[in-house]
Amino acid sequence: MGKTDIGPPDFRNFLPPIIKKNYGKWKYHRILEPGVLVHVSETGKEVYTVRMGSGRLVTVDFIREVCDLADKYSDGYLRFTSRHNVEFLLTDKKKIAPLKKELAAKGWPIGGTGHSVTSIVHTQGWVHCHTPATDASGVVKSVMDELFEYFGSHKLPAQVRIALACCLNMCGAVHCSDIAILGVHTKLPKVDHETLRNVCEIPTTIAACPTGAIRPHPDKEKKSVIVNPERCMYCGNCYTMCPAMPLADGEGDGISIWVGGKVSNARHTPMFSRLAIPYLPNNPPRWPEVTSAIKNIVEVYAKHANKYERIGEWIERVGWERFFKLTGIEFTPLHIDDYKLSTTTFRNTTQFKWG
Ligand code: SF4
Numbered sequence: 280m281g282k283t284d285i286g287p288p289d290f291r292n293f294l295p296p297i298i299k300k301n302y303g304k305w306k307y308h309r310i311l312e313p314g315v316l317v318h319v320s321e322t323g324k325e326v327y328t329v330r331m332g333s334g335r336l337v338t339v340d341f342i343r344e345v346c347d348l349a350d351k352y353s354d355g356y357l358r359f360t361s362r363h364n365v366e367f368l369l370t371d372k373k374k375i376a377p378l379k380k381e382l383a384a385k386g387w388p389i390g391g392t393g394h395s396v397t398s399i400v401h402t403q404g405w406v407h408c409h410t411p412a413t414d415a416s417g418v419v420k421s422v423m424d425e426l427f428e429y430f431g432s433h434k435l436p437a438q439v440r441i442a443l444a445c446c447l448n449m450c451g452a453v454h455c456s457d458i459a460i461l462g463v464h465t466k467l468p469k470v471d472h473e474t475l476r477n478v479c480e481i482p483t484t485i486a487a488c489p490t491g492a493i494r495p496h497p498d499k500e501k502k503s504v505i506v507n508p509e510r511c512m513y514c515g516n517c518y519t520m521c522p523a524m525p526l527a528d529g530e531g532d533g534i535s536i537w538v539g540g541k542v543s544n545a546r547h548t549p550m551f552s553r554l555a556i557p558y559l560p561n562n563p564p565r566w567p568e569v570t571s572a573i574k575n576i577v578e579v580y581a582k583h584a585n586k587y588e589r590i591g592e593w594i595e596r597v598g599w600e601r602f603f604k605l606t607g608i609e610f611t612p613l614h615i616d617d618y619k620l621s622t623t624t625f626r627n628t629t630q631f632k633w634g
């Protein structure tokens with residue numbers, strides 16, 4: 280591959296030698312115990328993975344420490360997964376036990392494989408982004424603390440993938456997760472007319488709205504816009520285009536919970552997550568309403584689903600009415616979706632039967 284200073288460097292330069300030598304030759308993998316996998320190549324070579332949970336935002340000191348462990352146990356190689364786990368790839372089986380011991384001594388959890396809750400993939404939250412309706416890292420830490428027993432064990436019927444996106448732009452995989460935590464705004468953008476006329480282009484601001492809710496201010500002298508409350512879905516796109524239209528609101532911002540999505544093709548085609556709880560308040564620093572709602576869903580699922588059934592597959596088998604009944608989640612008019620393009624995927628009728 281030619282050398283270039285554009286884009287990321289060629290990933291092949293960073294592969295551990297055993298992965299490079301057996302590229303395309305891996306026959307199968309097995310989970311030896313929670314957090315430990317073996318991949319077997321057709322050449323007979325084996326590579327052992329020890330998976331450890333990590334935060335998404337980590338310190339340089341933490342990175343140095345995991346690199347030191349990689350030097351000691353995995354030939355100087357490790358990888359950060361897209362779900363914020365750290366994986367040590369070992370060629371020597373005998374090193375698994377001492378590595379696990381060292382990780383345990385540091386208080387770093389091993390797990391996230393198979394029928395478990397693995398680390399939550401999430402977005403920027405209050406730390407970085409400009410449109411969040413909730414925090415990301417704070418909510419995720421609180422939720423994972425509640426579900427910790429499911430990280431290092433295989434107690435669940437199948438894997439439970441949880442994702443968080445702090446607004447409905449959905450930088451996280453919330454549309455297709457077993458449980459999705461989605462930040463929602465519920466108040467209209469507050470138009471600052473004086474700033475808008477000085478810093479925003481009116482045509483691009485109007486064009487940014489996916490529902491056509493923004494139109495020029497009827498008073499042409501104002502050189503601003505107004506928002507039609509009947510059409511606004513609180514997405515924040517206008518604020519991305521025009522900083523004079525913030526929609527963050529201490530009272531109105533909160534969290535919705537979605538369930539039943541998955542990417543996998545196994546047993547059933549991929550599924551979209553669907554609305555379970557329309558709104559829970561932001562309650563930092565521990566978000567108790569959110570953590571208890573999610574724990575409840577996980578535990579009801581664990582009790583009622585068949586082995587290997589993902590949350591969406593279980594709900595599809597027993598019916599959404601039964602899901603609401605078993606979890607005790609209130610079914611409200613907010614659950615009935617009337618967005619015209621969603622008729623093939625979401626419930627759009629009030630005629631449902633309780634199981
Ligand atoms: S989901 Fe929304 S608020 Fe969160 S990082 Fe993405 S754009 Fe920003």
Ligand code: SF4
Nearest residue numbers: 488511512514515517
């Ligand atoms: S928040 Fe979204 S729907 Fe509402 S006015 Fe802005 S762009 Fe349009």
